Amino acid sequence: MKNYGYIRVAAASPRVKVADVRSNQEEICRMMDEAVRQEVSLLVFPELSVTGYTCADLFGSNLLLERSEEAVAAIRTHSRGKSVTVVVGAPVRYNDKLYNCAVVIRNGQIKGIVPKIYLPDYNEFYEARWFSSGADFLSGNVHNEGRFMDDGRNFVREGFCAEVRYCGCRCNISPNILFTVGEATFAIEICEDLWTPLPPSSFHCVAGAQLIVNLSASNEVLMKHVYRKNLVCEQSAHTLSGYIYCSSNYGESTQDLVFGGSSLIYENGTLMAEMDRFRTESQLIVADLDVEKLTILRQKQSSFYYVTPDGTRASTYAQMYSRVEAGDSADTDFDKEFHRYIEAHPFVPAGDPDDIRARCEEIFSIQVQGLMTRLEHVQSRTAVIGISGGLDSTLALLVTVMAFDRLGWSRERIIGVTMPGLGTSKRTHTNADDLMAALGITAREISVVPAVEQHFRDIGHDPSVQDTTYENAQARERTQLLMDISNQTGGIVIGTGDLSELALGWCTYNGDHMSMYGVNASDPKTLVRYLCKWVGETRFRPGENAGGRSVRDIILDIVDTPISPELTPADAEGNIAQLTEDLVGPYELHDFFLYHFFRFGCEPRKILFLSRKAFGDKYDEKTLKHWLYQFFKRFIGQQFKRSCLPDGPKVGSVSLSPRGDWRMPSDAKWALFLEELS
Numbered sequence: 001m002k003n004y005g006y007i008r009v010a011a012a013s014p015r016v017k018v019a020d021v022r023s024n025q026e027e028i029c030r031m032m033d034e035a036v037r038q039e040v041s042l043l044v045f046p047e048l049s050v051t052g053y054t055c056a057d058l059f060g061s062n063l064l065l066e067r068s069e070e071a072v073a074a075i076r077t078h079s080r081g082k083s084v085t086v087v088v089g090a091p092v093r094y095n096d097k098l099y100n101c102a103v104v105i106r107n108g109q110i111k112g113i114v115p116k117i118y119l120p121d122y123n124e125f126y127e128a129r130w131f132s133s134g135a136d137f138l139s140g141n142v143h144n145e146g147r148f149m150d151d152g153r154n155f156v157r158e159g160f161c162a163e164v165r166y167c168g169c170r171c172n173i174s175p176n177i178l179f180t181v182g183e184a185t186f187a188i189e190i191c192e193d194l195w196t197p198l199p200p201s202s203f204h205c206v207a208g209a210q211l212i213v214n215l216s217a218s219n220e221v222l223m224k225h226v227y228r229k230n231l232v233c234e235q236s237a238h239t240l241s242g243y244i245y246c247s248s249n250y251g252e253s254t255q256d257l258v259f260g261g262s263s264l265i266y267e268n269g270t271l272m273a274e275m276d277r278f279r280t281e282s283q284l285i286v287a288d289l290d291v292e293k294l295t296i297l298r299q300k301q302s303s304f305y306y307v308t309p310d311g312t313r314a315s316t317y318a319q320m321y322s323r324v325e326a327g328d329s330a331d332t333d334f335d336k337e338f339h340r341y342i343e344a345h346p347f348v349p350a351g352d353p354d355d356i357r358a359r360c361e362e363i364f365s366i367q368v369q370g371l372m373t374r375l376e377h378v379q380s381r382t383a384v385i386g387i388s389g390g391l392d393s394t395l396a397l398l399v400t401v402m403a404f405d406r407l408g409w410s411r412e413r414i415i416g417v418t419m420p421g422l423g424t425s426k427r428t429h430t431n432a433d434d435l436m437a438a439l440g441i442t443a444r445e446i447s448v449v450p451a452v453e454q455h456f457r458d459i460g461h462d463p464s465v466q467d468t469t470y471e472n473a474q475a476r477e478r479t480q481l482l483m484d485i486s487n488q489t490g491g492i493v494i495g496t497g498d499l500s501e502l503a504l505g506w507c508t509y510n511g512d513h514m515s516m517y518g519v520n521a522s523d524p525k526t527l528v529r530y531l532c533k534w535v536g537e538t539r540f541r542p543g544e545n546a547g548g549r550s551v552r553d554i555i556l557d558i559v560d561t562p563i564s565p566e567l568t569p570a571d572a573e574g575n576i577a578q579l580t581e582d583l584v585g586p587y588e589l590h591d592f593f594l595y596h597f598f599r600f601g602c603e604p605r606k607i608l609f610l611s612r613k614a615f616g617d618k619y620d621e622k623t624l625k626h627w628l629y630q631f632f633k634r635f636i637g638q639q640f641k642r643s644c645l646p647d648g649p650k651v652g653s654v655s656l657s658p659r660g661d662w663r664m665p666s667d668a669k670w671a672l673f674l675e676e677l678s
Helices: 021-037 053-060 062-078 191-195 200-206 224-238 291-300 314-318 353-377 391-407 426-439 449-459 468-489 499-504 525-539 551-559 580-584 587-600 604-615 621-637 671-677
Strands: 006-013 042-044 085-094 097-106 109-115 148-150 155-157 162-166 169-173 177-181 184-190 211-216 242-247 264-267 270-274 283-290 322-327 382-386 414-418 442-445 491-495
Touching (some): 006 291, 021 062, 021 085, 021 283, 042 211, 062 085, 062 109, 085 109, 109 162, 109 177, 109 184, 184 200, 191 211, 200 211, 224 242, 224 270, 264 283, 283 291, 291 587, 353 491, 353 525, 382 468, 391 426, 391 525, 391 551, 414 468, 426 551, 499 621, 525 551, 525 587, 587 604, 604 621, 604 671, 621 671
Parallel strands (some): 109 169, 177 322, 382 491, 414 442
Antiparallel strands (some): 097 109, 162 169, 177 184, 242 264
16 A cells, blocks of 8 residues: 555644543543554654643652553553554653653554653743753763764764663663654654754754654643744744644643643644644544655755754764664555645635735736846836737736836837737637727737748648648747837837746747746746736726726636637637647646646656545546646656746746756656656
8 A cells, every 4th residue: 555655643632630640541542542543653642641741749759650650551552563653741760860751652662762851940830840851861961872973073972862761661761862653754852842942853853853743731821822833833844844743631730721732733834733722522633744745845955954054964963863663654545534635726825815815916026026127127118918818918918017017117118919810719809909908008910810821831831731830830920020029119028928838838939938038937827817817806996997898807708718829710600619728638737737746756646646635526537647647748848948948037936947946858758757657
């Protein structure tokens, strides 16, 4: 069974009974069984979950500590034969000191113990009254049989690990332990560790941990939950990690504090699961984290493994860690149930209205600012755009209009050119004319039919043969006209082609492929459609143009028009006959494929799996597989067109500029990817 690079993790926040270790042990075991039923590989419980966090001076009771160790032993026994790695919180004695620890248990064994480093001793927290800091194991204050090494500046201890006998087992105890479960590596920090200026998890991650486990007992006060979420979110983002934060629940003492069971699971800054707070029952949240994705992101970010400005590499820190094989991951059937939302349209802004508005404003502003800078730099007198009545030229025109408005230039200096060809439909032609008139730009119309027909005669091409030559001759004639008009008027040609067309090579080489500045080069087709609709609905009012169609109404009609290059004749009623998505496939699929291949290096089988999750109700697997096959064939085979792209602004995390984000030889082979699918 393939795991596609995922691992199923869970945070369990049981109802607590303070100092009643037997009751807590039974609830932990019950929740372990539930996690096994859900095929979880890594299960995390809160800080001091065996005893309860709020035992206070009872931690000085020998009976409580003995019963706590017995409870952990019972949990260890209960774990036998189960394919889940469990992390519980318990007080652990070592060398006559007491440590607030996370105990890692798997299949009847204790794999390691991690003590808390930073002990709060302020306001309502007094942990330093009962516990010692895990920093003892890092400073040489405990017995350590590891050898010393000279790193050129001072002596550091290799391993930073001591051995302890606990629950009848001998195991390592140290903050610096990396645990491996299947293909994932996790490390542990405890509550306050995260709230410090230099959290241990930052060092754990550069040493090799892809997942961070945090056993916490974080109380609730006004607005603390928002701050806590931001803290976990940012830590997971800048460490490129999965972060499982599990906090104490109902039943902890409310003598002075209230614990609401705030548990969170994040992946690289994205919230994957969140527990309902202030519930009275035990709760379990589950998420499927993409370890493979985290690995690829770290691999691409070369600065990730430089830990200090003087160039100290992560390998120096990695030598300070012990490594423990906790066991294989669970045999999780991700096809049957997937605890992860897969966005079908990853390029399209989503969220609440304010978030959507902010994202659209930013994308549009980046495009406008890029064009403004270029226009001023080349001292352009005009901007020349081919207006087809389609989505791409509409967005490019809107960006240009906004750029001219911000520069304080007259819109009459924008020259929009309609160039009817052999397949132009009445609907797109009318929309192009009306849009230019409504926006107040200079409009010109030049039919390419006579020139193309002459060209066919010149090269001896039969016009009844509607092949690539028939189509490309029109695209190249249009580009020639635009280039010459820009020379004639002292301007530049604004490119209209989008990212999806570049990915598929769905453009005519040295035709619509070429311009002097491509404002849409980083916008995929799904985003172009969305932005056009957003601009139409938010920047223009219905009926704004007296005596004619409003800009808003024209744009919305363009958004509803089928996508077509209109290079073959229309049907008998004058409607579009050549539909792009019938030829190359649905753009929403190709944009989805591009996003996951480019951003995360996903193999074809994984992309197919993800597309089933995102589009399962809309496309069957045969259809998904067919278009994914076509995507890889076109994407790899059409690199030569991307190798000589005009300049254009990058607006998102995916860009195919040969000068920056995507550098690939034009003669790379696609066999490797197609074989994976077949």
